[in-house]
Amino acid sequence: MEPRYYNNLNLTLFLGSGGPPNRLSRLQPRAPERGFEALNVTLHFRSYCSHCKAFFKEQLLPVYELLGDDVLNVEIIPNSINNYDDDGNLTPTCYSGEDECKAEQYQSCILSRDDYTQAQKIHFMGCIEAADDSAVVEDIQTCAEQFDIDWEETAACYDSGEGYQALINFNIIQHSYDKEIDHVPFIMYNGVVDYDIESDARANFLEVTCSYLTEKTSSCPIASESRSQNGWQNVTITVFYESLCPDCIDFVTNQLFPTYKKIGNDLNVDLVPFGNAEMTNATGNLTFVCQHGPNECYANKVHSCAVELYSVEESMEFVYCDMQSKNPSSPSNLERVSVSDLLLAKNGVRTKSFQPRVAFVPTVAFDNYFNETLQNNAQTNLEELVCRLLDYQPRTCKSYFENEVIDPIKVSVYYETLCPDSRTFIAVKLHPNYQDIANYVNLELIPYGKAIHSKTNGVYKFSCQHGQSECQGNKYHSCVLSMNNEAQTNVDIIDCIMRTRNPSLLTNVESCARKFKVDDNGINRIRSCSSSEEGERLLAENGDKTWKLEPSISFVPTVVYNDVYDKNSQDQSLIDFVAVVCSKINGSKPSICDNRSLPKPNKWGF
Numbered sequence: 001m002e003p004r005y006y007n008n009l010n011l012t013l014f015l016g017s018g019g020p021p022n023r024l025s026r027l028q029p030r031a032p033e034r035g036f037e038a039l040n041v042t043l044h045f046r047s048y049c050s051h052c053k054a055f056f057k058e059q060l061l062p063v064y065e066l067l068g069d070d071v072l073n074v075e076i077i078p079n080s081i082n083n084y085d086d087d088g089n090l091t092p093t094c095y096s097g098e099d100e101c102k103a104e105q106y107q108s109c110i111l112s113r114d115d116y117t118q119a120q121k122i123h124f125m126g127c128i129e130a131a132d133d134s135a136v137v138e139d140i141q142t143c144a145e146q147f148d149i150d151w152e153e154t155a156a157c158y159d160s161g162e163g164y165q166a167l168i169n170f171n172i173i174q175h176s177y178d179k180e181i182d183h184v185p186f187i188m189y190n191g192v193v194d195y196d197i198e199s200d201a202r203a204n205f206l207e208v209t210c211s212y213l214t215e216k217t218s219s220c221p222i223a224s225e226s227r228s229q230n231g232w233q234n235v236t237i238t239v240f241y242e243s244l245c246p247d248c249i250d251f252v253t254n255q256l257f258p259t260y261k262k263i264g265n266d267l268n269v270d271l272v273p274f275g276n277a278e279m280t281n282a283t284g285n286l287t288f289v290c291q292h293g294p295n296e297c298y299a300n301k302v303h304s305c306a307v308e309l310y311s312v313e314e315s316m317e318f319v320y321c322d323m324q325s326k327n328p329s330s331p332s333n334l335e336r337v338s339v340s341d342l343l344l345a346k347n348g349v350r351t352k353s354f355q356p357r358v359a360f361v362p363t364v365a366f367d368n369y370f371n372e373t374l375q376n377n378a379q380t381n382l383e384e385l386v387c388r389l390l391d392y393q394p395r396t397c398k399s400y401f402e403n404e405v406i407d408p409i410k411v412s413v414y415y416e417t418l419c420p421d422s423r424t425f426i427a428v429k430l431h432p433n434y435q436d437i438a439n440y441v442n443l444e445l446i447p448y449g450k451a452i453h454s455k456t457n458g459v460y461k462f463s464c465q466h467g468q469s470e471c472q473g474n475k476y477h478s479c480v481l482s483m484n485n486e487a488q489t490n491v492d493i494i495d496c497i498m499r500t501r502n503p504s505l506l507t508n509v510e511s512c513a514r515k516f517k518v519d520d521n522g523i524n525r526i527r528s529c530s531s532s533e534e535g536e537r538l539l540a541e542n543g544d545k546t547w548k549l550e551p552s553i554s555f556v557p558t559v560v561y562n563d564v565y566d567k568n569s570q571d572q573s574l575i576d577f578v579a580v581v582c583s584k585i586n587g588s589k590p591s592i593c594d595n596r597s598l599p600k601p602n603k604w605g606f
Contacts, residue, residue: 044079047103047134048096055185058352059205061126062345076111077170078104092167103135105163109154112166120147204353235389236268238365240358242275243299244292248362249323255382257320262396273303274347275361286341304343373594409584411441415557416449417473417503418466422557429577431495436592440585447477448542449556460536473504478538479529492516575599
C-alpha cells in the first residue's frame, strides 16, 4: 500500500464493540518535530462485538500507548442501529439487545463529556471492554472510578435519559457518511469510506496509521527497502519469537545466528521478541502474561531493549549468547540491560497485527511476507534459503548452485503500443511480477500486433490497427528494445511508456528511458533509430515474427511459450500470467509459484 500524505488528517475508526543506536527516551509519546499535527481519530464501536473488543485490546490501545496524545486525537462513539418508533421518534436498537444498549448509554454519558481527557476515556473503554459483560453496572463503576471519572454524575446521566439522547446523537453521526459502513470494525481516514484502506488498517493499524504521518515517530515500524528494482539485493528476515521457547532457542542458535555470521552483509535481521504472550492495559499500566511464565516476560523485555539500543550485530551476539546459556532469563545474563514495557508493547503490537496471525513460534517472515513453504525451509536450512532468495550470490552461497542448471522458458509477448489490452497486461500482469520470474524466463517483447507492412523499391510502408501513431509508437519501442539493455530495464521502460497517456509520443519514450538510467547517448540512439531505415527494419522484423505465428494472431496481446502457440495458455495468461509461467518451469520454482494453480475454465471458457 502506498502511503498517502496529508497536512491535516481526520481518521475515523468504526468498531462494532543497523543504524546508529536508538535511545529508550525516544519511545516516550511526544510531539513530532517540525510542527507535525496530530491525527484526529474517531472510533465507532459496539460493546458486545467480539471483533471490536479484540481490535481495541490488540491494536488500538497499544498503538495509542505507543504514539500518545501528541500524535493521536481519539474520539470514541458507540455505534448502535437507529430505528423509528410508531410515533416517528428516532430510537437506538442494538444488535445484541437491550443490555448492549444499556452499556452504550453509560458509555455515551462519559464519552460525550468534554471535561474528561482523551486518556481517561480510552483507558475507561479499555477497562470496560476487557470485562466479560460491559453492561454490568458494578464493573462500569469500578472502571470509571479507576480513572477518576465521576460516578455519581455518570449514574445520574444514565438515569435521566441524557445517555439515551447522547447515544442517538452519536448514531446520527454514523449515518451521515456518503457510503455504507457494512461491517465492523471499520477504519476510516479523513472522513472517506475507502474499503481498501480499511482492510489494510484493520489488519495492521500501526503500520497504516504510520503511513499517513509525514513525520514518523520512532515507534513507527521502518519500511523494508531491501528489495531493489532488480530483485533481492538484501533479504530482511523478521523473526517473531519467545526467549524461553525451545523451538525458538533451537532456531536462533542453529539456524539464524550461524546464517547471519556467514551472510550478514546481505541479511537484515529484524527480531521481535513477544510470541504467544498477552498484554493488557485495563489499569492504565501495561501488564504481560507470557507462555513460559514471568521469567520469559522479563527476558522478552530485555531482548527488546537490546534490539532497540544496539546495532544488529551487537544485538544478535547478545541474543545468541543469552539463548544458548543454560538459563536465558537469569539476572546474571541480563543484568546489564534495562527493561522497558513500551518496547515489549511495541513488539506485541507488531506480533498481534501481523498477517497471517502468528500461531507458532518462531514465525519467520521475509520482507514482511509470510509463506508456509519458506517458513518450513527456514526451520531446516535457513542459509540455503537466504542464498536462493538473493538476487546475486555471495561467495558463501556458491556451493548451493554449482550443480544446479536452470533451463529458462522462452516467453514471447506480441503487443501494440496503443492497444488497451496490451497496456493492461504489461502494467498488471507482466511488470509487477517480472523480477520474481526473471531468472526462469527469456522474455521477448514484440511490438507490432495486428499491423501489416510491405516494402516497395526499398521503402517500407506500415498500417496499424490504431493508426499511424501506433506504427510510430511500435517503431520507438522496437528501437528501445534493440539497445541491449538488461531484460529488467526493458520491462521497466516499456511499462513506464505504456502507463503514459500516449505511449506513441517520443517525449514520453525519452522521459521513461531517462527514468531508468538511459544516458544522452542512448537517447540520441533512440532518436536516430526511429527516424531512419534502422527503425523501419526493426519494426518489419517484428512484423515478420508476428505473421509467422500459427495460427495467425487474432488477439493482442498474444503470449507464446517456447515458440509454440497454445490457446489455453494464451487465455490463462490473460488471467494469471505467473501461474502459467510456473506451470511450465521444470525443477525448482521461484517462491512466487507457491500455492499457485492454473485458472480453470467456466462454461463460457476462460
